[in-house]
Amino acid sequence: MRGWKLLQWVGAFIAVSVLALWLVHGANIFTKDRQMRVYREADPIFGTQREHVVWEPGIWIGLDLAGPLAAAGIGAWLVGWWRQRRQR
Amino acid sequence: MVRRLAGIALIALLPTWAQTPLPLPISGQKTVTLTNSVGQNLCKFRSTAPLEEFEGTADGITGSFTLDPLNVEATRGRIQVAVASMRTGIARRDEHLRSPDWLDAERYPFITFDITGLKEIRFTERSPQRVSLTAKAVGIFSLHGVEKPMELPISLTYVLESEETRKRAPGDLVLVQSEFTLTLRDFNIRGRQGIIGSRVGEVIRVWTTFYGSTAAPKSNQP
Numbered sequence: 001m002r003g004w005k006l007l008q009w010v011g012a013f014i015a016v017s018v019l020a021l022w023l024v025h026g027a028n029i030f031t032k033d034r035q036m037r038v039y040r041e042a043d044p045i046f047g048t049q050r051e052h053v054v055w056e057p058g059i060w061i062g063l064d065l066a067g068p069l070a071a072a073g074i075g076a077w078l079v080g081w082w083r084q085r086r087q088r
Numbered sequence: 089m090v091r092r093l094a095g096i097a098l099i100a101l102l103p104t105w106a107q108t109p110l111p112l113p114i115s116g117q118k119t120v121t122l123t124n125s126v127g128q129n130l131c132k133f134r135s136t137a138p139l140e141e142f143e144g145t146a147d148g149i150t151g152s153f154t155l156d157p158l159n160v161e162a163t164r165g166r167i168q169v170a171v172a173s174m175r176t177g178i179a180r181r182d183e184h185l186r187s188p189d190w191l192d193a194e195r196y197p198f199i200t201f202d203i204t205g206l207k208e209i210r211f212t213e214r215s216p217q218r219v220s221l222t223a224k225a226v227g228i229f230s231l232h233g234v235e236k237p238m239e240l241p242i243s244l245t246y247v248l249e250s251e252e253t254r255k256r257a258p259g260d261l262v263l264v265q266s267e268f269t270l271t272l273r274d275f276n277i278r279g280r281q282g283i284i285g286s287r288v289g290e291v292i293r294v295w296t297t298f299y300g301s302t303a304a305p306k307s308n309q310p
Contacts, residue, residue: 029140029287032177036143043127045253046245046263047218051297052128053145055175 004083011076018073022066031062107159108209112219112248114157118260120300121152122167125257127299131169135289142181146199148173149298153203155246155262160221161206167298168200189280196233201240203227212243220245225266231275242266249302259303266296 026032034055043050122129129149135142146169153165171193176182186193206223213220222243229238245263247253253261270292272284284290 030178030181033179034175034177036145036177045247045256045261047213047220048245048263050127051130053130053132053147055145055177060177 004080004087006080008077008080008084011073011078011080013073015070015073015077018061018066018069022061022063022070025060025062028060028062029064031065032060033057035060106161108161110155110157110160110219110246111211111214112157112246114248114260116157118155118157118302119152120155120165120260120262120302122149122298122300123257124299126261126301127263127297129299130297132295134293136293137285137287137289140287142176142178144174144176144185146170146174151298152300160209160223163203163206163225165203166200167203168198171197171199190277191232196231198230200230201225201227201238202230206242207239213245217250218245218247229270231270232277234275236274238268240266240268257301257303259301262300262302264296264298264300267294269293 022028034057037054037056039052039054040049041052129147131146131149133144133146135144148170149167150170151165151167153163153167156162171186171191174182174185174191176185185191188194191199203225205226207226209221209223211219211221220243222241224239225242226239227237229236229240243265247261247263249258249260272279272288272290272292278284279288
């Protein structure tokens with residue numbers, strides 16, 4: 001009984017945290033391994049703004065990864081809920 | 089008779105009228121070579137499609153152009169961008185981009201623009217040290233093995249060499265910026281079936297920033 005409740009909570013936690021992380025990472029469809037950073041500074045020589053672009057390595061989770069993980073979390077929550085209901 | 093003579097004179101003078109001088113105290117043709125020591129040479133592009141929007145860059149840029157201070161219209165040169173230097177933030181997508189289905193970097197390693205002249209020149213800033221203008225760069229755009237005549241809107245700023253500019257790079261410094269769109273179909277880029285129009289935009293918006301110097305090393309020329 002307690003085990004199924006735990007599974008329910010763990011599943012919900014995984015689903016919510018993965019979806020929150022996906023939103024924080026920019027809600028991309030595909031997982032990015034580099035993020036474009038644009039640094040701007042005034043350019044007095046040309047009278048414009050000078051841009052410097054770099055690609056920072058890292059992981060920005062996309063829906064391709066977040067979707068299945070969240071689905072697994074929701075699935076675990078559903079299994080936990082269903083098993084608990086049957087045992088009552 | 090007078091009218092005919094006036095007509096002939098007009099035709100003879102037309103090329104002279106079409107020549108726009110650069111309002112700076114410089115003489116002789118200037119070859120501007122792109123160099124990152126003046127600023128980061130970069131092409132940015134954005135694809136907007138219903139399922140996905142992404143941005144990318146290309147920084148493998150080389151090129152040079154010759155500017156005649158007495159005839160800005162006669163500017164000529166070539167700028168090329170290495171397909172291998174294109175990045176979109178996803179390594180697998182970058183590989184696809186270079187694959188034969190898309191830009192086919194092995195067969196067509198460079199995207200080039202051969203400048204054959206400038207037209208519609210308008211000065212937007214004149215000072216003793218610096219001149220800015222907008223114009224249309226006329227030339228041949230080559231992408232994916234397809235050559236297409238194009239007129240790209242540009243803004244160009246020419247800065248005379250001074251104490252301040254020498255801190256960055258020797259020679260007169262030049263900045264050229266442009267924003268335009270490319271239709272993938274025009275360059276025979278089909279991609280994998282169903283991708284263009286759903287995950288990759290049919291039209292790609294491009295922003296370019298090129299920095300050059302009249303004293304940059306010739307190795308930066310294509």
